[in-house]
Amino acid sequence: MDTSTLRRLLPVAILLVGLAAFLLLGLERYISYDMLVRHKATLTTWVAGHRPLAALAFLLAYAVMVAFSLPVAVLATPVGGFLFGTWAGAGLSVIGATLGSIAVFLAARYAFRDLFRARAGATLARFEDGFRESDFNYLLFLRLVPVFPFWLVNIVPALLGMRLRNYALATMIGIVPASIVYAGVGAGLGAVLKRGEHPDLGVIFEWRILLPLLGLAVLALLPVVFARLRRQRSP
Template sequence: MTPLMLRRLLPVAILLGGLAVFLLLGLERYFSYDLLYRHQATLTKWVAKHAFISAAAFILAYATVVAFSLPIAMVVTPVAGFLFGTWMGAGLSVIGATLGSIAVFLAARTAFRDLFRARAGAALARLEAGFQRDDFSYLLFLRLVPVFPFWLINIVPALLGMRLGRYVLATMIGIVPAAIVYASVGAGLGILIERGERPNLGIIFEWRIFLPLLGLAALSLLPVVYTRLRKPNVTP
């Protein structure tokens, strides 16, 4: 393996190494709602006293969780709602998740895009061309429908040649609805834990929420449908 290839693989190796350490050491045990509730008074007091530092720390923590694809990402946004309230918690979550997604996107593009293109050949060229024509709409659709693995959606656009600016904008817009839903769940987390209950993170799949998300996702594909249905003008 050449030094150039090693340098290209280094970012991905770091991200995968971080995930491996997290799993091997069982660090997920330190991220429980019970532990959060036990330290509720201390955390809320510190957040109120150090608003800017706590917000920046949360963004950094969320970006780290997403970048390393840690299996605790779903609980982080409710924690944001718990600590900062629904709207600020959702906003901080969107920023943190987007930054972490950028790290994965850049690492995947650096390490695998050239190799992927070389192996896939003409088939990838056709797929890439089709994706790039409407890449913003496709990515927005994938972000809005909360059934696709977040880490996978971070990687695929990088392999298909999506530009970073369009990727960032589609990501930020696409994750806003789910962030608001989860942050609103977290805003009432203290009351739930006090009652001995757990937050219903599956609420996003209830029809009253899931159907509007599907509607937004369908709207995001309208430019694609319009492009496909539009017929070129033919002059006699």
């Protein structure tokens, strides 16, 4: 493997090594609801006395968790709601998740896009052209539907040549609804933890929440559908 290839793979290697170290060292035990219960008073007191610093620390920690695809990232938004309230917690989560997603996107595009294109050939080129026509709408749809793995949606647009500006904007907008839901769950976390229970993160799959999200996702694809219908009808 030549030097240029190694240099291109370095960002992805760093992210993978970070994830492997996190799992091998069992660090997930330090980021759990049990740890939150144990240190709740200390944490809330510190956040109340150092709110700007705490907000920045939370935002950066969230970005790191998403960039390294750590399996505890799903806990972060409820914790943000618990510490900062629904709206501030959701806002910080959206910014942190977007920054982390951009890191993964850039690493994947830098490392794999040319290799992926060379292997896939003409088939990928056709698929890439179709995706690029409405890349913002496609990604917005994927972000709004809470069933696609977040880490996978971070990588695929990079391989398909999506523009960074569209990627960042679609990601930021698309994760807002779910972030508000999870931060809202976190805002009531104090009472839940006091009862010795864990919050129900499956609430987003309840029909009263899932249906509006699916509705927004369908709306995101309507411009794509209309554009294709116009092309088919044009002589």
